[in-house]
C-alpha cells in the first residue's frame with residue numbers, strides 16, 4: 001500500500017486535520033480489527049490454564065512480544081509490555097539498586113516522564129546532573145563526554161525531543177556510556193513511531209516507548225532491556241504470573257518478560273500494538289519518514305516566511321522529525337491552537353508539552369504551539385495550516 005492510500009484506514013482525517021500525533025497518534029482500522037477479533041473470538045487470559053482459548057491467546061500474546069522485539073531490533077534482549085513510556089522509565093528508576101553517590105546524567109530537554117523518576121532519586125542521595133543543549137536543542141557530544149564520569153550509574157536521554165523535534169546522537173552517547181560503565185536508557189517515545197530504530201545498534205541498555213504514539217492502542221508501551229539487564233533490575237510489580245514457585249516462606253521469580261508483567265496484562269492492547277508495528281512495517285518506516293520529511297519541509301518553509309512567527313528548534317530538516325514548535329508574537333499558544341481548530345478544524349497541541357524545564361530554558365513563558373505530523377497528513381493540510389496562521393497573524 002502507498003502512504004497516500006492509507007488515509008482510508010483512518011476515520012478522523014476524513015473530517016479533521018489531526019496534527020497532534022506526538023501526543024497520541026490515530027489508529028487504523030486493521031489495528032482496531034485485531035483487537036476486536038481477540039475480544040470477540042478468542043478472549044481468554046494468558047499464561048494460565050490449558051483450554052483452547054487460553055492457548056490461542058497465549059500464543060498471540062507471545063507473538064506480539066516477538067514481533068515488537070523484531071520491530072526495534074531487540075531480539076537479543078527482553079521486551080516487556082508496559083502501560084506507556086512513563087511506566088517503562090519508572091520501572092528502571094524504581095528497579096535499580098541505587099546507592100548514595102551514584103550519578104545520573106540527563107538533560108533539560110526531557111519530557112517530565114524522563115525527568116521526574118530521576119529527580120525523585122535525589123531523596124536517596126543520588127546526584128542528578130542535567131545537561132543543557134546548544135542552539136536549536138542539539139547537544140554537543142563533548143558535553144556528555146565530560147558529564148559521564150566513572151561514578152555515573154545511568155544516563156537517560158530522549159532520542160527525539162517532543163517539543164523541538166531534534167534527534168539526539170544516541171549512538172555516540174552509548175559509546176561513551178560503555179567506556180565509563182554507565183547504563184544507558186533511551187526514551188524512544190518520539191523516535192520509534194517515526195524512523196527505523198534498532199536498540200542493538202544504538203547500544204543502549206534500556207529502550208522505552210509508547211504504543212499509542214505509533215498507531216497502537218492507548219495503555220500500551222514497551223520497556224526493552226539488554227539481555228543481562230533483567231538480573232539487574234527488580235520488578236516493580238509482582239504477583240500473578242511473575243513466579244516459578246511460592247511457599248508461605250517466600251517465592252522464586254520466573255525468568256523472561258513475565259517476571260516484569262505482574263497480573264493480567266493488556267492482552268488486546270498487546271495484540272493491537274503488534275498489529276500497529278506490522279502496519280508500519282508494511283508501509284515501510286523509510287517511506288513514512290520520507291513522507292513526513294516532505295510535509296515538514298513545506299511547513300518549515302511556510303512558517304519561516306510569515307512575519308511574527310518564530311520556529312523553536314531546527315529551521316531545516318537536519319537532525320529533526322516532523323514535530324514543529326512555534327510561537328506568534330503577542331498571541332498566547334492556547335489561543336492559536338483554539339483558533340486553528342475553530343477556523344480550519346486543525347488540531348495542534350499548545351502549552352508546555354510536559355517539558356516545563358525546557359520551556360523555561362527557552363525563555364518561553366506560555367510554551368509553544370506544536371504541530372506534529374504523521375503518515376496520514378497531507379501537503380494540502382500543511383498549506384491550510386500555513387494559510388490559517390497567516391490569517392491569525394493578520395488579526396493581531
Ligand SMILES: Cc1ncc(COP(=O)(O)O)c(C=O)c1O
Nearest residue numbers: 084085086111113158162189210
Ligand atoms: C519524549 C517523550 N517521552 C515520554 C513521553 C510519555 O509518554 P506516555 O505518556 O505514553 O507515557 C512522551 C509523551 O508525549 C514523550 O513525548
